[in-house]
Amino acid sequence: MPEQSNDYRVVVFGAGGVGKSSLVLRFVKGTFRESYIPTIEDTYRQVISCDKSICTLQITDTTGSHQFPAMQRLSISKGHAFILVYSITSRQSLEELKPIYEQICQIKGDIESIPIMLVGNKNDENQNREVESSEGEAMAKKWKCAFMETSAKTNHNVKELFQELLNLEKRRTVSLQIDGKKSKQQKRKEKLKGKCVVM
């Protein structure tokens, strides 16, 4: 029977309409749409590198409504890392993350060893901003997690978000780059390129 535990599971939580699916789809497929379809539970898979070998990154996009507490508990207990998304245009959406964060603490216990990223999405909509960056940062500090502002619409900080989250994982080395060695080679190439000035 194939082993499942090799997968690295990231779960995305947040209130309805903050852009969880948009972030995930922007990252996985590189697309963005304005239309809103409430999510129930979707999971996308991508190959990443993990401890110098290949593993699957599973990103689970969850529902924003609180209809399915059992499903939420299950995703938390199975997840390795979490993305908590709010919209910078809605203070309420930041408030709604609190019970989710508490639930993660409850189920996971040792919260500091678990990669968690607090994300303020929709930062392209600065004119409607309700939550300042500093507030997000303060909350992240309180929750002992990382923080970032993103925009799925303008593709701002999306890839960085996932890379940063994986960097937070200290128990194994996970990276979006499929081959760790290759990336070193690439870096070297880039270094070389940097030194070569084409006249």
Next chain:
Amino acid sequence: APWVLCPALERQGMLCPGSALLRDRVNALGATGEWLGGCSAWPLRGSAPWKGSGVPPQDPRGTGAVLVPGEGAVPHAGTRPLSLLDDIVLTHSLFLPTERFLQQLHHPPARWEEGSGLRRKRAVLAVLLHFLDTYKGLLQEEESAGKVIKELYLLIMKDTSLYHELEDEIIKLHQLVETVELKPPNKQVKPLFRHFRRIDSCLQTRVAFRGSDEIFCRVYMPDHSYVTIRSRLSASVQDILASVTEKLQYSEEQSARGDALILVTMASSGEKAVLQPSEECVFTTLGINSHLFACTRDTFDSLVPLPEEIQVVPGDTEIHRAEPEDVANHLTAFHWELFRCIHEVEFVDYVFHGERGRRETANLELLLQRCSEVQHWVGTELLLCEALGKRAHLLKKLIKIAAICKQNQDMLSFYAIVIGLNNAAISRLRLTWEKLPGKFKNLFRKFENLTDPCRNHKTYREVLAKMKPPLIPFVPLILKDLTFLHEGSKTLLDGLVNVEKLHCIAEKVRAVRKYRSRPLCLELEASPAQLQTKAYVRQLRVIDNQNLLFELSYKLEPGSQ
């Protein structure tokens, strides 16, 4: 007052000329001038117009008119004419869409005779009441039929003041129309339990699924990513694909380039099949561990099944802890719930759906699915049990469970367990069977005889005939009988309807009605241990891949046979 319809029927000749019995029956009915003009075969000579969308033709002599409540007496309970009415109500969809059937009641009379008005109205009412009583909530799914009923209802209401004699019937009509119209307040979205088995509120009593119910369902991609879509149970493959395409933000160019998605069912064994865009209600027809996949035609060949869900945790499941009585009783209780959810008409529609626009038979399909789930459960549990002594003990327990199910008159669970134990991957476990006490070996031999299909399941049928309701029959056998009835005789011949066939089919349905005529009451405690057993029984996790079962079997007892 045009709601009485259709003049007396003219006898147009009969089908099945060889059948003396049939002729006797017809004569008997005709002589007493009873229901439906005493016809055995309904003339459909002017059948051509039925194909169109127009109203059935007006034929002054009534040759085109079909459903004719005769001018005779209103049927009395228990008499043959009532059963004839019941036959027609249950099976009319074989030759006449429900909507048309109802229009017959609505049709203005070609010949209006003042004197016979009341009797005819009473007859129409009797047909309508019986129809409503039989179909009930199912009619909420059928808009056009619902419309005809409403029109008819309004006409009848208009006339109420004229016919005080009909008061009782009309009160009944009020009640029935109300129950038909009454939609349950805020319908909940039901997760199709298979995909959410660990988290579904499985302890709740099951209620019937209807086509308009919204369900959640997972659709997988070739890389085993999945999206959960919300869909009507009756959704077509096309609708499902549209939701998936939208969710994945599949671009329009992609679909235009011919990379459009197709929907595929894939069993745990890797067997796969492409579903046609027009197919409907596919969710309940999937195999136990089958999943829906969306992919392009190019990627179809490379699809691989999801990894087996079940992890081999030897001998750690509830079955080893629970008492056989409790497991059996919870099986019976659950299967009774599922059996009760099946509408009578589903039996007819399941066998005949190829011919008419299909009505959902989801509840029947779920029961069939469950039946095969129980079969695989027996094998899975035994094969996941590594120690020989423990395995033999479990085998004994399962036989005991089958025995109690039989005592409970739950022949479905009984049959499923016996079939499961007869699976070649299990029956080849010689060492295990040898360790079974002689008493249980004999008992199982008896069970095998009871389920022996020889002489058309004679032994089982005899046992079943002796049982008094409530009981749960082995439903697949009913479907086999119905299929034989259907394929063995024509429904229409020379424009005549084979009423004898309808009668035989309706008899099968009435047998089901009888089995369920009394409630099944089992005394089940609500202690935590009991609830655990209940939850276990209601969400069995099974291996349905026969190859894998064989693999496990050979690993356990390589040398057997």
